[in-house]
Amino acid sequence: MLEAHANVRPRTGFVAIIGRPNVGKSTLLNALVGERVSITSRKPQTTRQRMVGVLTRDATQFIFVDTPGFQQRHKSLLTKRMNEEVSAALADVDAIVLVIEAKGWTADDERLLKLIPSDRRNVVLAINKTDLLADRDALLPLLAESAQRFSFAALVPVSAERKRQLEELLQEIEALLPEGEPLFDPDQFTDRNVRFLAAEFIREKAFRLLGDELPYGIAVTIDQWQEDERRAEIAASLWVARESHKGIVIGKGGAKLREIGRLARGEIERLLGKPVHLQTHLRVKRGWTDDARALKGLGYE
Ligand SMILES: Nc1nc2c(ncn2[C@@H]2O[C@H](COP(=O)(O)OP(=O)(O)OP(=O)(O)O)[C@@H](O)[C@H]2O)c(=O)[nH]1
Ligand SMILES: [Mg+2]
Structure with missing residues (x-):
């Protein structure tokens, strides 16, 4: 696949997917990669560890890092470890996808946003579960509000479950990735055994x-x-x-x-x-x- 694009310089980058519990990060990862890499459920705190999902297409390799939902309500040692996984995923990535729900910002979303240094210019906001919106016009004020909260590189409404607007999201992410040779074999979709x-x-x-x-x-x-x-x-x-x-x-x-x-x-x-x-x-x-x-x-x- 990569040979066909010999005149295009390859891009490769790490992309952290972060968000509060249950917003649909793992569903989004699986939809983007096209394989069931990361488990999902309707219960919060399903994902416990960082998980890599790889998408290779044309000359670009996206290395997505799914993370546990960030939250500060339950205070077990396991939760602490899970939050550490989120912080660790933020270091050294080329792009961050912050996922929120189309219902709007919550206190947990805001707390997580505060963990991202305000000078980062590589953060894309994915507004998920748009399929649940009765009225798509409700997105307009949410987009305006979100743009005020942070200088996002892009704001993309999506539905991970219905696989809507994922191409738009991929294009916005791709624009943030640095030039570089792929790190994974194009057929490999995760680093986990x-x-x-x-x-x-x-x-x-x-x-x-x-x-x-x-x-x-x-x-x-x-x-x-x-x-x-x-x-x-x-x-x-x-x-x-x-x-x-x-x-x-x-x-x-x-x-x-x-x-x-x-x-x-x-x-x-x-x-x-x-x-x-x-x-x-x-x-x-x-x-x-x-x-x-x-x-x-x-x-x-
Ligand atoms: N209606 C709708 N439901 C969605 C969408 N994306 C995810 N969900 C549902 O939301 C629930 C949580 O999805 P997950 O992907 O497990 O969420 P997560 O953010 O990874 O959750 P944690 O790992 O617990 O932090 C599941 O029941 C999904 O089916 C969407 O676009 N629309
Ligand atoms: Mg998850």
């Missing part, structure tokens, strides 16, 4: 199938991975922070945990392109969301 993606798919199903509070206390590790050309054999653990949570995750007669496993297996099979046998175990690590050593052991450094 399949084991990590598989663990995340399991966590996603738990997020989606469990009630409102529980998912924040769930982590997933892969204990065994055996794969040959024809099939894969995977064993994973779901970790909960309290003994009393076990029953909820297992569900009546084991139905909940089975359903989580069944849905996750489907996604892992799509990812690997072969049949998967997935075993899930439920384990307790008391208070892991506030335990530095446990966080490290579960992959949240």
Whole structure:
């Protein structure tokens, strides 16, 4: 692909996608990259770690960095680590996409905006979920208000879910990227390995199938991975922070945990392109969301 544009100088750059929890950052990343790199759910705080999604087209390579939703309400050690991931993602990127919802600015959005140095000229505002607006005219005052808040390089209303205005967004970002040779193979769409993606798919199903509070206390590790050309054999653990949570995750007669496993297996099979046998175990690590050593052991450094 890159050869066809030999007369165009290649551009490559890192683009951080930031925003408060649940605005649609991961949905946007997946829509831009065209692959399911980052898990999503209707619950806030789904994403816990920085995640790279790569889009290579023509002579340009966009290296998007999805980040956890930035928030200061819940104060566990896990949340602190998640906020550190956001701050770290802001350093050394070539462009920043700040995502807000078309409903308008919230206090959490404002707090996050304050983390961005005011002299940055490489910040694009993506106003997401425009499909939920009854009246598109409502965007005009929001655009005016947003331009007053910060010198954004561009303001782009989008719908990540419906894949609307993504081309406009990509063009605005592309204009901010420096010249440079691609860092990833054009076929590669993430820096994460399949084991990590598989663990995340399991966590996603738990997020989606469990009630409102529980998912924040769930982590997933892969204990065994055996794969040959024809099939894969995977064993994973779901970790909960309290003994009393076990029953909820297992569900009546084991139905909940089975359903989580069944849905996750489907996604892992799509990812690997072969049949998967997935075993899930439920384990307790008391208070892991506030335990530095446990966080490290579960992959949240
Ligand atoms: N209607 C509508 N819903 C959207 C859109 N984009 C995302 N969503 C939904 O918003 C919810 C949150 O999406 P995520 O992509 O997980 O949000 P996030 O910002 O990554 O959330 P955290 O990782 O928790 O910070 C999901 O239910 C998405 O389906 C959109 O353009 N329109
Ligand atoms: Mg996310």
